[in-house]
Amino acid sequence: MINTEIEQEMIKPPLPPGPLKWVKENLFSSIFNSVMTVALIPIVFYLLFSVVSWALFSADWRAVTQFPLLYTVGQYPRDQIWRVGVILSSIFLFLGISWGRWGGLLRSISLAAGLVCVVTALLPVQHPQLDQGMRLFLGSNTVMILIGYFIGRIKAVKASVIVVGWLLIPICAVVLLAGIENSELIPNVPTTLWGGLLVTFLLAAGGILLSFPLGVALAFGRRSDLPVLSGFSTIFIEVIRGVPLVTILFMFSIILALFLPVESRIDRLVRALMAVTVFSAAYSAENVRGGLQSVPLGQIEAAKALGMSNLKTTVFIVLPQALRAVLPAIAGQFISLFKDTTLVVIIGINDFLGIGRSIINSDPEFVQLRTEVYIFIALIYWIFSYLMSLASRRLETAMGISDNL
């Protein structure tokens, strides 16, 4: 009895080091490290202190706080804004469903989103755009997330249904936002009125969803045995990668319009989306191609030896391994795409950054406040980019289960 207790004692893993030990081992492990610590800690604290005190006491956030709707939806008609609300609510619903099903990072995002909604709904300030209805809407979104959570917990709801739902949201969103000609309920809203975060998200989500399959197709095209197909893919990829995004945007927005007859004019926003998609697809294609090359020949032989056709081998064996290998690169590619959408400003689309600039230019008083506006915009971009990067890292660990030897 005593013996086993001693044994138990001995098998226990060593205790984690205490805070003092951590400080000693990590901040003062060597002379150089100690000097760096002593020199840098005051600088870090000083910077943090000045930024926070500036943000709280000297900064004037009027140019940000006065126009929440402008930043989010641009000039979208205010009496039609409920459509954006419907889309937002369905996104929150699906966020909740995904939280219920998968947990993890989705849980943190859901809770954070719910918290932001509640806090905004209860803000003790007078604001013309934060009226009763708006507060009610924001509060109801928290309920949406919770409802979603409980739906997601139901085992009968298939994961594939949730994924398809997510993919349908952007399509339904575009239809709903654009509306239908001569409709009473949802009259047509021209895209010239769309703006702000709405446009940024539409371009980014649309660009990602469209460029990814196109990129995969181009990667396979480039490896194809058919010379026409591989030639076309190679030229496409190399030309697009050799040209700045700005040029491609101009090409799609101006040159395309010149060649097409007036009646078949493609919408300005769609042209921007096409440009972003094509640009991102060329880079995705090269990433995916690298992944395809990293799959060992033995994997393909093993699949073939089991009687699997080329297509089945590709779908079940090659592509999953290739994509897993290049997931970090593809995620990075999508983060750049999200930020690169700001370039559409130059072809006259008022995305999030564009709205910020037009607010600054709308009033001489606001010109003085441009620092605040740009910091706000940068912060929003950073939050979403960081979320994407976090999500990609979580996905990596989830997919890496099988290769930790």
Place this chain on the structure above:
Amino acid sequence: MSEEPIIYCRNVHKWFDDFHALRGIDMDVFEGEVIVIFGPSGSGKSTFIRTINRLEEHQEGQIVVDGIELSHDVRNIERIRMETGMVFQQFNLFPHLSVLQNVTLAPIWVRKWPKEKAEKVAMELLELVGIPEQALKFPGNLSGGQQQRVAIARALAMQPKIMLFDEPTSALDPEMIKEVLDTMTDLAESGMTMIVVTHEMGFARAVADRMYFFDEGKIVESGTPEEIYNNPQEERTKLFLSQILQH
């Protein structure tokens, strides 16, 4: 043994560009036979068994497997691959799929079995190779011997008539070789037709019906294990045997 050989090879030639890797191989394998192929490195052993399921294409001669002639017809190739299981030196398990998924993938998508049936058969096979408790693990978390046994179960799941083994134990640590050879011995005793490239002479002596000695893309000598071990006819065979039996 039936009259018709299940594998029929006549005058099989194979070139890698200018390199003449197989120089006229003749071989008949009947149902239920266990064939062991051995010979020095580069003698074309792998190349030969890979031509049987068309992982390599032969340029001259005739190969008929289970009544189907190997030709450029893709349907023929896929039919033959469904009838022949292959086990590789490097296991080649699919690292992104669990052990169970490795075994059920082809039965579900090629044989079109319902998932429940495929999983039931897979669990029986994992039982047979002695690792049912690893079904939900990923290949990366298994030892080499366990991986190779999963690879055998994966090949058997397609219910092949013929099993091809290309040096199944030479990438394994010595203590794991036995567990794989035991599995193969069981399989041989169950009446499976097998072609095994191996230098495990104890295994060959115990289970082989016939042995073939390959050198420079040709069959130098063939016979029962008794004939090969006790009374080899060719100098090259004697020399090679004396070399590998020393170890």
